[in-house]
Amino acid sequence: MDLNRSENSSCARHFPEDKAVPVDPLLALRNIEIKRSNTFTLKIDALVLQPARIYVLTGPNGSGKSTLLQLLSMLIAPDQGDVSFSGNPVRTGSDRKRLRRQITLVEQTPYLFHGTVYDNLAFGLRLRDVRGDLQRERIIKALKIARLDGFENCSAKALSGGEVSRVALARALVLQPKVLLLDEPAAGLDADILPIFEDCLKKSAESGTMIVLSSHDDEQARRLDAESLQLDSGRLARGGEASEDNPVACL
Amino acid sequence: MNFMVTSFQYALEMIINFDAEVFQTVWVSLYTSFLAILFAALIGIPVGTILGLTRFPGRRFILTLLNTLMALPTVVIGLLLFGFFSRQGPLGPLGLLFTPLAMIAGQTVLATPIIANYTVASVSGADSRIMQTALTLGAGYIHGAWQLLKEVRFGVMAAIVAGFGRVIGEVGVAMMLGGNIRGYTRTMTTAIALETSKGEFAFGIALGIVLLTVALFVNVFMYRLQQKQ
Numbered sequence: 001m002d003l004n005r006s007e008n009s010s011c012a013r014h015f016p017e018d019k020a021v022p023v024d025p026l027l028a029l030r031n032i033e034i035k036r037s038n039t040f041t042l043k044i045d046a047l048v049l050q051p052a053r054i055y056v057l058t059g060p061n062g063s064g065k066s067t068l069l070q071l072l073s074m075l076i077a078p079d080q081g082d083v084s085f086s087g088n089p090v091r092t093g094s095d096r097k098r099l100r101r102q103i104t105l106v107e108q109t110p111y112l113f114h115g116t117v118y119d120n121l122a123f124g125l126r127l128r129d130v131r132g133d134l135q136r137e138r139i140i141k142a143l144k145i146a147r148l149d150g151f152e153n154c155s156a157k158a159l160s161g162g163e164v165s166r167v168a169l170a171r172a173l174v175l176q177p178k179v180l181l182l183d184e185p186a187a188g189l190d191a192d193i194l195p196i197f198e199d200c201l202k203k204s205a206e207s208g209t210m211i212v213l214s215s216h217d218d219e220q221a222r223r224l225d226a227e228s229l230q231l232d233s234g235r236l237a238r239g240g241e242a243s244e245d246n247p248v249a250c251l
Numbered sequence: 252m253n254f255m256v257t258s259f260q261y262a263l264e265m266i267i268n269f270d271a272e273v274f275q276t277v278w279v280s281l282y283t284s285f286l287a288i289l290f291a292a293l294i295g296i297p298v299g300t301i302l303g304l305t306r307f308p309g310r311r312f313i314l315t316l317l318n319t320l321m322a323l324p325t326v327v328i329g330l331l332l333f334g335f336f337s338r339q340g341p342l343g344p345l346g347l348l349f350t351p352l353a354m355i356a357g358q359t360v361l362a363t364p365i366i367a368n369y370t371v372a373s374v375s376g377a378d379s380r381i382m383q384t385a386l387t388l389g390a391g392y393i394h395g396a397w398q399l400l401k402e403v404r405f406g407v408m409a410a411i412v413a414g415f416g417r418v419i420g421e422v423g424v425a426m427m428l429g430g431n432i433r434g435y436t437r438t439m440t441t442a443i444a445l446e447t448s449k450g451e452f453a454f455g456i457a458l459g460i461v462l463l464t465v466a467l468f469v470n471v472f473m474y475r476l477q478q479k480q
Binding site for chain 2: 073075097100101103104105106107109110111113114123124127128171172175
């Protein structure tokens with residue numbers, strides 16, 4: 001099913017016929033339902049996310065932000081509904097496994113594997129057969145972006161909380177994913193690092209990466225020139241609608 | 252008392268002089284135990300990892316079975332395998348009874364539940380973020396599980412050491428499947444049990460000292476692993 005071309009979409013009426021419409025959304029969800037407990041169900045009727053854009057996901061604790069990020073990261077499958085990536089439906093476990101090479105999630109309290117910082121950044125690169133000088137070059141560059149120059153030989157278990165967050169971010173950036181998902185990344189960062197981090201996200205988006213980050217900071221969407229998505233009790237309360245900038249945000 | 256002291260002196264002399272029979276027996280014990288542990292690890296670690304990471308119908312039954320097998324007397328395992336390896340048994344034509352291979356098979360059966368159970372405990376108790384992190388970085392489930400095992404490596408090594416401790420010190424399987432043939436299937440434990448009854452007390456003491464030393468090393472190693480974990 002191609003969500004972008006759905007004739008029954010409720011969004012079709014939101015924009016004039018002569019308006020240029022982006023060809024393929026990167027990620028699209030439709031009629032999603034994920035039951036996580038007897039009291040909580042994530043329900044999203046429609047959400048379309050475009051490449052090279054930043055989305056800030058806000059909402060109170062327990063509103064479903066992490067569940068939505070897990071769904072977008074292809075770690076879990078919906079109980080009901082359709083997910084598509086670049087216009088292609090995602091149905092099977094092998095579809096999700098294949099896409100996880102293009103989507104990276106940085107968790108709120110990231111886990112670093114034992115070994116050095118370099119080993120951690122090399123983990124995903126080795127899986128993608130990026131080795132040798134290219135591997136080293138990309139790792140050094142990612143560490144520089146995360147303001148961790150010279151940390152490559154440090155033991156990952158000896159880092160402070162803020163450093164762990166930055167290594168996790170560098171570990172995701174080094175993979176140059178098409179989709180970068182961040183679960184409350186600002187929580188582990190010092191105030192002086194935050195502008196650098198946000199600048200880094202903007203540059204990643206400019207180079208084509210779609211970014212979704214969950215946050216409790218309402219100002220973050222404005223600073224990042226991002227679209228705001230608001231979740232409330234498992235429902236998308238705001239965002240994802242069609243607009244001049246994002247005419248197919250809601251199908 | 253004098254008898255004890257004299258025997259102990261003879262035993263020490265045997266060890267210091269590298270008595271051929273003592274060290275032949277020690278060698279048989281060590282190589283059969285090492286090979287048994289290798290095979291048990293190759294079976295027990297994947298089984299333990301699958302049981303620790305997945306949920307499926309019958310999982311609880313398998314866990315109960317593994318726990319029961321851990322407590323099974325070694326002579327019972329020896330008895331069951333004796334039936335398999337004896338001339339009239341299904342594996343009789345292979346002629347394995349009273350060979351080191353039969354002992355290795357029996358000790359593998361003995362150690363596998365221990366290694367599997369310890370691995371289940373390590374994997375189940377591991378940080379749930381390990382697997383998720385590996386997956387989000389692009390790993391498949393098998394690669395993710397391998398990374399998880401690397402993270403809980405001290406627990407897995409403790410499983411192997413515990414299995415080795417059980418195997419090196421057991422007597423039932425080695426006696427029933429090996430037959431205590433001098434220079435061939437005679438292990439430290441079977442030699443202690445049988446040679447002492449024949450009046451070779453000093454020989455038994457010498458082997459006992461070596462066995463205790465091995466047990467001490469195993470325990471020290473286990474303790475250090477637990478400290479690291």
